[in-house]
Amino acid sequence: MVLWFPTPYPDELLYSVLARYHVRAGNTSPKITTEELFGKRTVRSVWDLPANLNALLKNTGDYWNAEQLILNYTMYPYYAAFLLPQQAKKIKQAMMNDEGSTIHTRIGMAASNVKLKENFWVCSHCIKDDMETYGETYWRRIHQCPGVFFCPTHEVELEETIVSVRDFNQHEYIVATALVKRRKNNMGELKKEEIQLLKAISQSSYSLLTTNYLQKDNNSLRDKYLELLKQNEYATPNGRVKRDRLYSGFKAKFSSRCLELLQSTVEFVEADWLTMIFQKHRKSFHPIRHLLVMSFLDTDLNHLFDKNEYHPFGKGPWLCLNVACSDYRKRVVKDIGVTIDYDTRKPVGTFQCNCGFVYSRKGPDINKEDKFRIGTIKEYGHVWKQKLTEAVNEGKTLTEISREFQADRATIKKYADKLQLNVPWKAPKIVAKIVQNSIEDLENQLQLRKEKWLEIQELYPEKSKTELRKLVPDVYAFLYRNDQDWLNDFSPIKNKIQTPNHRVDWKKRDEELLALLKQAVRNWDFDVEKPTRITATSLGKKINKLSVLEKKSEKLPESMNFINKVSEDLVAFQKRRVEFCIEKLTEEGEPIIEWQIYKKAGLRSNVSNEVKRFISLKVTQYESANNK
Known part of the structure; x- marks a missing residue:
């Protein structure tokens, strides 16, 4: 057992701690250091995910525990957050034991397109702070993360040293020094938004290292992603991802330059990572790609891993605001539904008490008084109606009832009439005014829907009336019911290329398709890395006429004969x-x-x-x- 050991610094790699021990111990060979620390000379000096930690703990005494060692001084938490739970557990066990040869394969690093940094990276500002505070510097975990080009503490560009993470001597320990040779990375001229993205990636990477994020089950992340896709209209309500819209939005948000720097370019193919990350997770995806998806969907790690659940109306139970209920202003409401307002995208809470009283309000609640606020009463409920009946039967005046129930006189009259109560007051004289108000309200609502309909056409000028209808079904339905003539006059007109009575010349169409098919076969697999099989489907996709070939095959004899002739069996x-x-x-x-x-x-x-x-x-x- 070693009699002393260096005190680890914040966010220091275990490799860096061992390197400092090696230097201070004055050992002439790294194998001597390895034997002192691990009890044998065959242990390799792995910088990111070292193994044989049980042996190290045994030889360093009670200096630290296994959990503290792995979470605070290795790269394990950076990867573990996005691993399947059982997979993360096995990686930790492998690090504790002598199963180092399996770790990088199990974690998916060996097969990943995102490669590790080849050399150690540093921040000049951090080195200066270290020398002033500790009198020495060290290798930080965060600076070695793939895709991290800015220091999250000082927000300056990192520098690449000449010290390789894979030294020619696999047992060597290279200590960090203030005078280590280094150079600035040439990332070209980046735009402001590109720099902001890279800085955000650095901050999120640091959060991964310093917070113990772990998935609850194999598809908890995928389920969160799917809900966010639905909210942002990148997936249908039943969960089908709109890939064309997804890829278009993703490429619009992130520049090609940034995606290249982060080793995460995308291609519109089935096996692309951006497609597969939203499918059931049977394998792991590199943390960088999860961080990109988070940025794209405007979410964060705390939300994904339920570290701070979002409660726009506070935690339940909530208040019953029915003045006629015996539980008025008591926390008895357990039934709440939260939706998103279409126009403002703010949460709307609908609260329902056992007394039948249902009310809603737009959130989120900001101050203590908000919990007493009612936006809209959707249903007064059986208790309120029963109390109203009793008040009328007791002979109370309209003013007294209105004051007691905290409702306007028109509402009291309306419900008394619905309940067919024998009331002493006269029929309301404001019927005409109510009707007028209703007409004015309808006109206002119509105007708002018309403006929205015209606005959506400006946003999507290429879409048809049917496509626009799918985007704003509630607006379309309201206009259709209340002003169908206006809707028809101010909607896109379908451009008809052919006259209604024009018939397709299928013989000519057959000849045109045949020419396209022959051209496609002549150029098949030209300048590609690997060949693809010639089938009816692949040919149809190649010439972008698959639908016609499938639905009208009987009208295209020459084209179909050619397809049958050139199609390949296995x-x-x-x-x-x-x-x-x-x-x-x-x-x-x-x-x-x-x-x-x-x-x-x-x-x-x-x-x-x-x-x-x-x-x-x-x-x-x-x-x-x-x-x-």
Whole structure:
């Protein structure tokens, strides 16, 4: 057991602590240091996710506990937040034991397109502060995170040192020094919003390291994402993601330059990370990509991991505001529904008491008095009506009842009439005024809906009337019911390219499609990394006429005959992949060997005998040609 050990600094890598121990111990070889700390010389000096921590704890005594060591001085919390719960648990166990060879594979780092930084990074301002405070500096965790180019403390650009995170000696410990050679990273001229994004990524990365975020279950994050997609109209109410709208919005928000810096460019394909991250999580995604999605959906880590739940109307139960109820102003309401106001996007709470009284108000509540506020009474309920009946039967005057129930006289008259109560007062003389007010209110509502309808057309000039209707169904329905003529006059007119009686010349259309199909086949797989199979579907997509080919195939005989002729079955496609692979190997000057063809062509060993014979034949032909 070692008799002393350096005190770790805030956010210091365990690797950095061990490096400082190595220097102060005066050991001539890093293996001596490794043996002193771990009890054996074979442990590698891994900077981010080290293993054999049980052995280290044993040799350093009660200096710290395992949880403190992993969460505060390794990169584990940065990755663990977005791992599946069981996966995060296994990674922690592997770090405690001697299973270091499995950690980076399990975490998905080996297969990730987001690569680690090659060298250690530092902040000049942090180094200056360290020298003034501690008399030495150290390697910080946050500065080594992929995608972190700004110091979250000083908000200045980080600098890359010449110290490699993978030293040629896998047992070496390199200590940080104030004089370490370093250079500023060339990120080009960034716009203000790009710099803001990169700084936000740095801050969020630091939060990951300093807060123990963990998923509750395998799809808790995905479920949160889906709700946010629905709220932002990137998914339908039943959860189907609108990929075209999603990708369009994502590319509009983030510049190509930033996505390249963050190693997270997107392509509109099924296997793209931006598509798969919203599907059920069967594998992990790099933290950078989760942080980008969070920024895109205007949310944060605390919301995703339920660290601070959002309660726009405070925590329940809530107050009953029915003056006729015995529980008036008591916290008895447990039933609340929260929706979002269409125009202001602010929360609207609807509260329902057991007395039948239902009221709503727009939030969020800001001060203590807001909880006593009623925006709209949606239902007075059976208790209120029963109390009104009793008050009328007791012979109370309209003024007394109005004051007791805190309702205007017109409301009391209205409900007394609905309940068919025998009242002493006369029929209201303000009927005409009420009608007039109703007419004026309708006109105001109509005007508001008309302005909204015209505004949505300005925002989406290319959309048809039907498409606009889907965007604002409530506005359309109101105008349709109350002023259908105006709606027809001020809606997009469908452009009719053909006259109503014009018939499609299917023979000509067939010839045009055939020409497109032939052109597509001639250029098939031109200048691509790997071939794709020729099928009716892939051909239709290639010429952007899949729907016509599927729905009108009987009217397109020449095109369909051509498609049937050139379409490939699996064996034919595999043979073409082999030929494509051989051509590539020849261009690169590589030998034509069977195992290499299988690997390059992505073929398994259990392909059909016909394909196996074809590969053997090609290899034989190559060898014969080279032996001449």
